[in-house]
Amino acid sequence: MRHKTFFWFFLPTGLxxxxxxxxxIVSVLIQSIFAPHPAVLVEVENCTxxxxxxxxxxxxxxxxxALRAKQPxxxxxxxxxxxxxxxxxxxxxxxxxxxxxxxxxxxxxLGDLPFYRAMAFTLTFVAxxxxxxxxxxxxxxxxxxxxxxxxxxxxxxxxxxxxIVTPLIGSLILFWMVDSRGVIGSALVALAGDPNFxxxxxxxxxxxxxxxxxxxxxAPFAFVVFYAGLQTLPADQxxxxxxxxxxxxxxxxxxxxxxLMPLVTFVALIQLMDNFKVFEPIVGFNAAAHAQxxxxxxxxxxxxxxxxxxxxxxxxxxxxxxxxxxxxxVLVRTWRDFKGSR
Amino acid sequence: MFLKKIALAGSMVVFAVxxxxxxxxxxxxxxxxxEFAAIQAVGAAAQECTGAPVETNLTSEHQTxxxxxxxxxxxxxxxxxxxxxxxxxxxxxxxxRPLNDLVAKHGDGLQQGQLIKIGDDIMAVAFMANAQxxxxxxxxxxxxxxxxxxxxxxxxxxxxxxxxxxxMQNPVxxxxxxxxxxxxxFNNMFLGYGGTHxxxxxxxxxxxxxxxxxxxxxxxxxxxxxxxxxxxHDSNATNAEYRAGNVAILNMWGSRASQQTTTEGxxxxxxxxxxxxxxxxxxxxxxxxxxxxxxxxxxxxNISDEEAEATFVAMKHGIRPDMLNDETSxxxxxxxxxxxxxxxxxxxxxxxxxxxxxxxMLPYMGLLHxxxxxxxxxxxxxxxxxxxxxxxxxxxxxxxxxxxxxxQ
Numbered sequence: 192m193r194h195k196t197f198f199w200f201f202l203p204t205g206l207x208x209x210x211x212x213x214x215x216i217v218s219v220l221i222q223s224i225f226a227p228h229p230a231v232l233v234e235v236e237n238c239t240x241x242x243x244x245x246x247x248x249x250x251x252x253x254x255x256x257a258l259r260a261k262q263p264x265x266x267x268x269x270x271x272x273x274x275x276x277x278x279x280x281x282x283x284x285x286x287x288x289x290x291x292x293x294x295x296x297x298x299x300x301l302g303d304l305p306f307y308r309a310m311a312f313t314l315t316f317v318a319x320x321x322x323x324x325x326x327x328x329x330x331x332x333x334x335x336x337x338x339x340x341x342x343x344x345x346x347x348x349x350x351x352x353x354x355i356v357t358p359l360i361g362s363l364i365l366f367w368m369v370d371s372r373g374v375i376g377s378a379l380v381a382l383a384g385d386p387n388f389x390x391x392x393x394x395x396x397x398x399x400x401x402x403x404x405x406x407x408x409x410a411p412f413a414f415v416v417f418y419a420g421l422q423t424l425p426a427d428q429x430x431x432x433x434x435x436x437x438x439x440x441x442x443x444x445x446x447x448x449x450x451l452m453p454l455v456t457f458v459a460l461i462q463l464m465d466n467f468k469v470f471e472p473i474v475g476f477n478a479a480a481h482a483q484x485x486x487x488x489x490x491x492x493x494x495x496x497x498x499x500x501x502x503x504x505x506x507x508x509x510x511x512x513x514x515x516x517x518x519x520x521v522l523v524r525t526w527r528d529f530k531g532s533r
Numbered sequence: 534m535f536l537k538k539i540a541l542a543g544s545m546v547v548f549a550v551x552x553x554x555x556x557x558x559x560x561x562x563x564x565x566x567x568e569f570a571a572i573q574a575v576g577a578a579a580q581e582c583t584g585a586p587v588e589t590n591l592t593s594e595h596q597t598x599x600x601x602x603x604x605x606x607x608x609x610x611x612x613x614x615x616x617x618x619x620x621x622x623x624x625x626x627x628x629x630r631p632l633n634d635l636v637a638k639h640g641d642g643l644q645q646g647q648l649i650k651i652g653d654d655i656m657a658v659a660f661m662a663n664a665q666x667x668x669x670x671x672x673x674x675x676x677x678x679x680x681x682x683x684x685x686x687x688x689x690x691x692x693x694x695x696x697x698x699x700x701m702q703n704p705v706x707x708x709x710x711x712x713x714x715x716x717x718x719f720n721n722m723f724l725g726y727g728g729t730h731x732x733x734x735x736x737x738x739x740x741x742x743x744x745x746x747x748x749x750x751x752x753x754x755x756x757x758x759x760x761x762x763x764x765x766h767d768s769n770a771t772n773a774e775y776r777a778g779n780v781a782i783l784n785m786w787g788s789r790a791s792q793q794t795t796t797e798g799x800x801x802x803x804x805x806x807x808x809x810x811x812x813x814x815x816x817x818x819x820x821x822x823x824x825x826x827x828x829x830x831x832x833x834x835n836i837s838d839e840e841a842e843a844t845f846v847a848m849k850h851g852i853r854p855d856m857l858n859d860e861t862s863x864x865x866x867x868x869x870x871x872x873x874x875x876x877x878x879x880x881x882x883x884x885x886x887x888x889x890x891x892x893x894m895l896p897y898m899g900l901l902h903x904x905x906x907x908x909x910x911x912x913x914x915x916x917x918x919x920x921x922x923x924x925x926x927x928x929x930x931x932x933x934x935x936x937x938x939x940x941q
Contacts, residue, residue: 227937229941230625235651235652236650236652237650240646240649241825248734248736249652256627386702387702391761391764392763477764479712480913481910495902496596497897497899499933499937501936502936
């Protein structure tokens with residue numbers, strides 16, 4: 192395509208991307224380097240029912256309004272919020288590092304800082320769920336593809352159900368099942384032989400439950416993509432492999448998987464992004480005590496009685512950076528393929 | 534539940550028509566607030582007003598939308614129904630107006646005690662009070678041969694007796710879900726041990742103290758008698774456990790008292806055995822380990838004066854003495870003139886009489902509450918010491934307070 196043609200072809204998309212993707216990111220960046228002005232506090236007498244009057248501290252609205260009018264964006268704090276304890280916690284990590292007493296205590300101290308604890312869970316989640324989703328999706332696609340054509344439609348519908356169900360509802364259903372009075376929960380109690388056994392009380396088991404949910408929810412997506420890919424598989428290649436005496440496993444390994452490889456890359460990209468932003472199951476499972484992610488931090492910052500916009504913005508930017516780092520190997524590879532094919 | 538609401542709304546319409554109470558407004562009213570039964574009743578009563586539309590958006594997510602919904606100009610909502618914790622966020626953002634002139638013009642019939650005064654400004658009109666207090670199953674306690682506890686130490690003994698006699702494995706209930714609920718239970722216990730959240734006159738946290746450690750250790754001791762899933766049980770789940778007969782004793786919100794026996798599907802033995810008592814004290818203290826709350830309404834700042842006046846008139850109509858009837862009286866401990874306390878209200882009244890501390894109405898309390906909710910779960914799971922957990926809370930709070938400009 193000529194450059195000029197490409198330009199006009201791309202312009203509407205480019206404008207939309209600028210408006211709906213680039214500008215919000217810039218706005219979030221700006222919010223993350225500004226924080227509210229120092230509060231001007233005054234002591235006043237508060238009178239409330241049943242308690243009577245007491246002296247309490249409150250914000251001096253007039254003085255604060257004057258400060259705000261002078262500098263509407265707030266005070267400039269640079270990267271302070273990125274480096275505070277709620278985020279990368281530079282000072283705290285430095286302190287832990289100077290008191291280094293071996294890796295065990297180091298990691299346990301690090302785990303007390305919310306950001307690193309969230310990273311530990313998020314990265315484990317990404318590392319476990321992404322490959323499992325791809326493998327399971329491929330297995331379902333292969334299984335359904337080999338079914339009789341009358342059965343296919345029905346089976347495709349059922350396989351897609353986990354993706355059709357709203358994520359929060361899906362996680363709630365699983366949450367009730369693993370409750371100590373739920374189906375899976377009581378089965379586990381019977382298996383463990385301990386009436387106090389509880390999946391929800393154990394961090395390890397809660398992680399497993401969250402990851403099972405993650406795979407359950409995302410596998411249909413991988414399945415649909417792979418199933419579509421299977422329809423484009425040239426029949427003569429498979430026949431050739433069969434004539435050469437390839438077993439079913441060998442056909443999958445040497446013919447089908449290489450054919451689907453670009454799709455695997457695509458699914459991996461999407462899944463890496465989605466899994467890094469894991470959120471719904473943490474809310475649905477009430478798992479805040481055991482697992483947090485950057486997205487749940489943003490939710491907490493904005494959902495509390497006092498909203499922390501700057502903190503939420505900083506976490507958003509860190510999320511974008513994290514996704515970029517995670518995707519870089521795949522992107523680099525795609526870029527090389529692109530260069531090579533030219 | 535749905536049918537009941539319709540019946541409730543219906544009965545109130547009939548009541549309004551028969552009482553002939555008039556409420557004429559000439560500008561729009563839009564209400565945002567929490568969704569429990571008492572607020573539903575106030576909203577429905579306000580909607581009796583004619584002349585202009587009265588819209589309500591009552592949802593448990595109210596506090597995530599009320600600041601934004603009052604910030605535009607003109608704002609989406611003209612009033613927010615709030616409690617002593619959530620009014621702080623609205624005052625911090627300066628989105629609600631002082632009501633002094635409206636009270637002077639339309640305030641007849643409101644009692645002095647209903648007016649929430651911050652300095653010289655009336656910022657809200659309260660209509661109900663709330664507090665957490667003891668609820669228990671008298672049949673289970675009788676069977677175990679134990680007295681009704683008045684302190685948390687006695688509650689532990691009661692729990693031990695019930696478990697040892699094999700009546701219930703986990704007799705204690707508690708809204709200990711990580712997050713807001715867990716932090717609130719800490720606040721209760723901490724105040725019961727005589728703690729104060731902040732160093733006087735400053736935003737410096739003051740919870741890593743003897744009272745804080747004792748409060749956490751008492752919570753830990755109680756949790757040994759709770760369902761092992763306790764860190765996922767919010768007040769809804771805790772009440773469900775109680776109504777299902779799995780729990781015999783708990784510290785619970787007074788606003789839930791009347792629904793413990795009237796909700797659908799409650800076991801017969803729970804209906805017959807349900808009883809309430811004053812909040813418990815702890816550690817030999819005399820102040821109950823609980824907090825006192827009020828719910829009230831505000832009027833937005835970013836609306837026209839006509840809308841503000843219409844809002845005041847409609848909301849006052851929503852809490853007029855006439856709105857109390859057999860249906861609405863048991864729903865809350867009303868601060869409305871002419872309210873006769875029902876049986877379900879005695880717990881909250883006892884809390885007030887015993888001098889329960891009001892939930893701190895400080896600009897930075899919300900940040901400390903969030904920090905507590907995020908940092909205490911590890912201690913409750915036995916993964917770290919009480920001192921370490923409290924150090925973590927103070928550090929998390931400090932980072933947030935520096936960001937919001939409360940600390941330097």
